[in-house]
Amino acid sequence: xxxxxxxxxxxxxxxxxxxxxxxxxxxxxxxxxxxxxxxxxxxxxxxxxxxxxxxxxxxxxxxxxxxxxxxxxxxxxxxxxxxxxxxxxxxxxxxxxxxxxxxxxxxxxxxxxxxxxxxxxxxxxxxxxxxxxxxxxxxxxxxxxxxxxxxxxxxxxxxxxxxxxxxxxxxxxxxxxxxxxxxxxxxxxxxxxxxxxxxxxxxxxxxxxxxxxxxxxxxxxxxxxxxxxxxxxxxxxxxxxxxxxxxxxxxxxxxxxxxxxxxxxxxxxxxxxxxxxxxxxxxxxxxxxxxxxxxxxxxxxxxxxxxxxxxxxxxxxxxxxxxxxxxxxxxxxxxxxxxxxxxxxxxxxxxxxxxxxxxxxxxxxxxxxxxxxxxxxxxxxxxxxxxxxxxxxxxxxxxxxxxxxxxxxxxxxxxxxxxxxxxxxxxxxxxxxxxxxxxxxxxxxxxxxxxxxxxxxxxxxxxxxxxxxxxxxxxxxxxxxxxxxxxxxxxxxxxxxxxxxxxxxxxxxxxxxxxxxxxxxxxxxxxxxxxxxxxxxxxxxxxxxxxxxxxxxxxxxxxxxxxxxxxxxxxxxxxxxxxxxxxxxxxxxxxxxxxxxxxxxxxxxxxxxxxxxxxxxxxxxxxxxxxxxxxxxxxxxxxxxxxxxxxxxxxxxxxxxxxxxxxxxxxxxxxxxxxxxxxxxxxxxxxxxxxxxxxxxxxxxxxxxxxxxxxxxxxxxxxxxxxxxxxxxxxxxxxxxxxxxxxxxxxxxxxxxxxxxxxxxxxxxxxxxxxxxxxxxxxxxxxxxxxxxxxxxxxxxxxxxxxxxxxxxxxxxxxxxxxxxxxxxxxxxxxxxxxxxxxxxxxxxxxxxxxxx
RNA sequence: GCGGACGUGGCGGAAUUGGUAGACGCGCUGGAUUUAGGUUCCAGUCCUCACGGGUCAGAGUUCGAGUCUCUGCGUCCGCACCA
Numbered sequence: 001x002x003x004x005x006x007x008x009x010x011x012x013x014x015x016x017x018x019x020x021x022x023x024x025x026x027x028x029x030x031x032x033x034x035x036x037x038x039x040x041x042x043x044x045x046x047x048x049x050x051x052x053x054x055x056x057x058x059x060x061x062x063x064x065x066x067x068x069x070x071x072x073x074x075x076x077x078x079x080x081x082x083x084x085x086x087x088x089x090x091x092x093x094x095x096x097x098x099x100x101x102x103x104x105x106x107x108x109x110x111x112x113x114x115x116x117x118x119x120x121x122x123x124x125x126x127x128x129x130x131x132x133x134x135x136x137x138x139x140x141x142x143x144x145x146x147x148x149x150x151x152x153x154x155x156x157x158x159x160x161x162x163x164x165x166x167x168x169x170x171x172x173x174x175x176x177x178x179x180x181x182x183x184x185x186x187x188x189x190x191x192x193x194x195x196x197x198x199x200x201x202x203x204x205x206x207x208x209x210x211x212x213x214x215x216x217x218x219x220x221x222x223x224x225x226x227x228x229x230x231x232x233x234x235x236x237x238x239x240x241x242x243x244x245x246x247x248x249x250x251x252x253x254x255x256x257x258x259x260x261x262x263x264x265x266x267x268x269x270x271x272x273x274x275x276x277x278x279x280x281x282x283x284x285x286x287x288x289x290x291x292x293x294x295x296x297x298x299x300x301x302x303x304x305x306x307x308x309x310x311x312x313x314x315x316x317x318x319x320x321x322x323x324x325x326x327x328x329x330x331x332x333x334x335x336x337x338x339x340x341x342x343x344x345x346x347x348x349x350x351x352x353x354x355x356x357x358x359x360x361x362x363x364x365x366x367x368x369x370x371x372x373x374x375x376x377x378x379x380x381x382x383x384x385x386x387x388x389x390x391x392x393x394x395x396x397x398x399x400x401x402x403x404x405x406x407x408x409x410x411x412x413x414x415x416x417x418x419x420x421x422x423x424x425x426x427x428x429x430x431x432x433x434x435x436x437x438x439x440x441x442x443x444x445x446x447x448x449x450x451x452x453x454x455x456x457x458x459x460x461x462x463x464x465x466x467x468x469x470x471x472x473x474x475x476x477x478x479x480x481x482x483x484x485x486x487x488x489x490x491x492x493x494x495x496x497x498x499x500x501x502x503x504x505x506x507x508x509x510x511x512x513x514x515x516x517x518x519x520x521x522x523x524x525x526x527x528x529x530x531x532x533x534x535x536x537x538x539x540x541x542x543x544x545x546x547x548x549x550x551x552x553x554x555x556x557x558x559x560x561x562x563x564x565x566x567x568x569x570x571x572x573x574x575x576x577x578x579x580x581x582x583x584x585x586x587x588x589x590x591x592x593x594x595x596x597x598x599x600x601x602x603x604x605x606x607x608x609x610x611x612x613x614x615x616x617x618x619x620x621x622x623x624x625x626x627x628x629x630x631x632x633x634x635x636x637x638x639x640x641x642x643x644x645x646x647x648x649x650x651x652x653x654x655x656x657x658x659x660x661x662x663x664x665x666x667x668x669x670x671x672x673x674x675x676x677x678x679x680x681x682x683x684x685x686x687x688x689x690x691x692x693x694x695x696x697x698x699x700x701x702x703x704x705x706x707x708x709x710x711x712x713x714x715x716x717x718x719x720x721x722x723x724x725x726x727x728x729x730x731x732x733x734x735x736x737x738x739x740x741x742x743x744x745x746x747x748x749x750x751x752x753x754x755x756x757x758x759x760x761x762x763x764x765x766x767x768x769x770x771x772x773x774x775x776x777x778x779x780x781x782x783x784x785x786x787x788x789x790x791x792x793x794x795x796x797x798x799x800x801x802x803x804x805x806x807x808x809x810x811x812x813x814x815x816x817x818x819x820x821x822x823x824x825x826x827x828x829x830x831x832x833x834x835x836x837x838x839x840x841x842x843x844x845x846x847x848x849x850x851x852x853x
Numbered sequence: 854g855c856g857g858a859c860g861u862g863g864c865g866g867a868a869u870u871g872g873u874a875g876a877c878g879c880g881c882u883g884g885a886u887u888u889a890g891g892u893u894c895c896a897g898u899c900c901u902c903a904c905g906g907g908u909c910a911g912a913g914u915u916c917g918a919g920u921c922u923c924u925g926c927g928u929c930c931g932c933a934c935c936a
Contacts, residue, residue: 652865722867725877726876
């Protein structure tokens with residue numbers, strides 16, 4: 001037996017070693033080439049790669065490899081989002097230091113990534129927990145501090161009473177429970193650090209239009225998150241007191257319909273304005289609210305509750321006095337934390353007024369209605385003003401402007417744009433994060449750590465118990481420092497930063513990863529950024545992607561970069577789902593070995609209960625995970641990559657299916673055998689090109705066209721691979737001799753397949769006698785002349801119905817083709833004796849005969 | 854409730870954007886090779902014996918609709934008292 005077998009376990013590690021030794025994927029910095037920056041969202045080093053990672057990194061790797069072959073200098077780096085809570089949990093659960101735990105996880109995952117054959121430039125690797133990196137995270141924070149974009153304030157935060165720690169909003173589920181302990185979170189007032197992302201709200205919204213390469217869905221989510229509303233700020237003086245209640249409304253046109261004013265329960269004016277008679281009721285109400293989680297309090301199906309606080313407010317537009325209430329449906333964090341209640345024209349106010357018997361005054365008449373009628377629901381549509389004094393008769397859109405202008409002229413208010421976006425709370429009372437580089441001095445206040453003193457190192461020797469204060473706060477030796485300004489005893493900030501800050505600028509650092517003089521050299525950034533193609537999960541549609549856009553704009557305003565947006569194209573890949581068994585009745589998940597199949601039905605092995613077979617996102621608790629290492633051991637990296645790219649388009653969810661994995665393995669085997677047979681075949685002397693060869697050559701160049709389009713335009717790796725399979729089939733079916741065209745076919749197949757299956761193609765390329773790496777070869781070019789055909793199948797339609805095709809000369813004109821069609825069997829059958837009214841001709845494609853009757 | 858996306862064979866998915874629906878793969882069926890095979894190869898595989906009919910259902914535009922418009926049904930995702 002001469003033909004060797006395809007054995008990925010042999011060839012893959014060998015080539016991975018060679019590539020690394022040769023520095024094959026070191027970043028090409030030749031400035032004469034166009035740049036391409038391909039980036040996957042870097043992972044949290046949890047210890048093991050999962051299939052989601054494999055999918056993400058394979059996609060970006062193919063893109064990077066194609067661009068390299070096309071002559072671009074490609075930046076394709078990898079690093080580690082290495083700070084975060086799981087490391088502290090490991091310390092608590094197993095007594096490992098977070099740094100050691102993280103380091104060994106990184107080592108393992110780096111090995112796993114290398115086993116996938118990903119073409120990273122490992123010389124640019126970075127980890128956010130490295131002081132050489134987080135020094136610049138601290139520097140970035142100080143820039144924001146100097147710009148007034150970082151500040152401290154008292155804020156309501158989520159407090160987990162079991163874990164004794166603060167949680168970020170995203171770590172609390174929709175029922176108000178901690179993701180880790182499952183405890184109901186409480187609201188506490190704590191002094192926290194914030195970044196003023198709201199300063200950029202308008203620009204973050206507007207610049208979404210600069211991003212045609214982003215999925216519409218992500219842009220919509222960001223726009224909703226920013227939540228721009230146009231309206232007015234209006235002031236209601238409190239009767240008998242100097243205080244004024246400011247409200248934000250999108251409906252200034254309804255101001256004469258105000259029948260009460262509501263403050264959020266947390267509003268500072270509540271204490272000041274509550275009358276002695278009302279105080280007991282108010283305090284009881286506030287206490288009741290304390291018992292509820294934020295999620296419970298704001299649940300929409302909950303009846304709205306409130307109490308009057310005794311004070312009256314004056315509506316300056318009609319001089320009416322209306323009561324001031326507090327109610328649970330008013331959010332302190334949005335707008336001014338106070339609203340005007342217009343029951344007739346706002347659904348929430350309507351419900352509230354009905355419940356408490358407050359007056360409902362209609363001030364907008366729907367079109368075609370000429371006098372107020374009792375309302376069954378709030379009327380929120382357009383109309384004409386009534387009961388509004390001087391504004392009666394105005395259409396309500398005009399009235400919005402007129403009334404806002406009057407408010408402004410009289411000093412009662414102004415036009416205002418309000419955003420839903422809140423400032424970014426970055427304080428974390430945790431150990432494994434970047435220390436916030438400030439010092440609190442009794443005499444000088446908050447003093448930033450001077451830049452030469454950076455980094456503020458995270459001390460190694462700490463007790464991590466998950467109880468009590470932040471671990472850093474307990475390290476007296478670390479906390480106590482002299483004030484940088486006055487030299488007197490002062491204390492370090494003991495909060496660390498949200499890890500989303502670490503990841504909001506890492507893509508800059510990859511361009512200049514070893515710079516120890518600056519966060520980066522602006523020249524180098526200009527040379528590589530923005531990121532041309534960013535790939536990651538949809539779960540970051542808002543958080544990471546919004547934060548990164550914000551930081552980019554800050555750096556731009558600081559004069560360090562000259563562009564507005566960090567990621568030109570964004571691809572959000574779909575989930576990888578596993579075969580999942582769950583009880584039909586209970587929805588409980590079952591391990592595969594607990595399930596038996598009989599007569600096509602799936603049942604619980606023990607109880608016989610019916611079991612549903614579905615695909616769901618892979619997770620330990622669902623017993624549906626597939627370990628990448630096992631797949632690699634069994635089929636090799638090339639098969640895993642091919643499967644994951646072929647099974648579904650990149651944005652769609654992907655169902656892991658062992659049978660399809662084997663299908664890909666079979667395909668690579670076919671390619672292997674094809675090349676082995678080709679090697680054994682003696683080369684034939686040159687002859688005239690046969691029709692079969694012309695046909696094959698056309699297939700070759702159609703494949704080049706298809707694969708090129710699918711890997712550089714709209715990413716459709718599944719159809720690219722389908723085209724490669726077709727080419728393989730065509731080469732296998734080719735009955736001719738070992739001709740020049742066949743040579744071209746084999747060579748082109750390997751070159752086009754190389755970005756997808758880098759190992760087998762490299763091996764076969766060398767077996768064919770090439771010395772240089774296939775991954776350094778230029779990308780095949782389409783020869784337009786190869787696509788030209790002599791004869792086409794012309795589609796014949798009658799009245800729009802396809803009746804078949806006839807072979808026709810490609811160059812023939814319409815009249816000739818019509819003659820051919822009429823003379824053909826199809827023409828005889830369907831057109832004989834009919835009157836042809838009209839003929840539609842699509843050049844090179846079809847003839848459609850429109851006939852009488 | 855609001856916003857977005859989507860509905861194509863037994864399954865995953867194709868269809869140059871208005872021009873032969875079902876590429877490619879999985880699965881399945883039959884055959885061949887093999888000591889054997891969960892190997893490989895060959896043939897077939899939308900439905901129908903056929904005429905024909907088919908892209909969730911219904912209507913519309915068009916010579917022609919999976920593709921465009923409207924209505925309905927269904928699925929998925931995001932937001933959810935944001936004034």
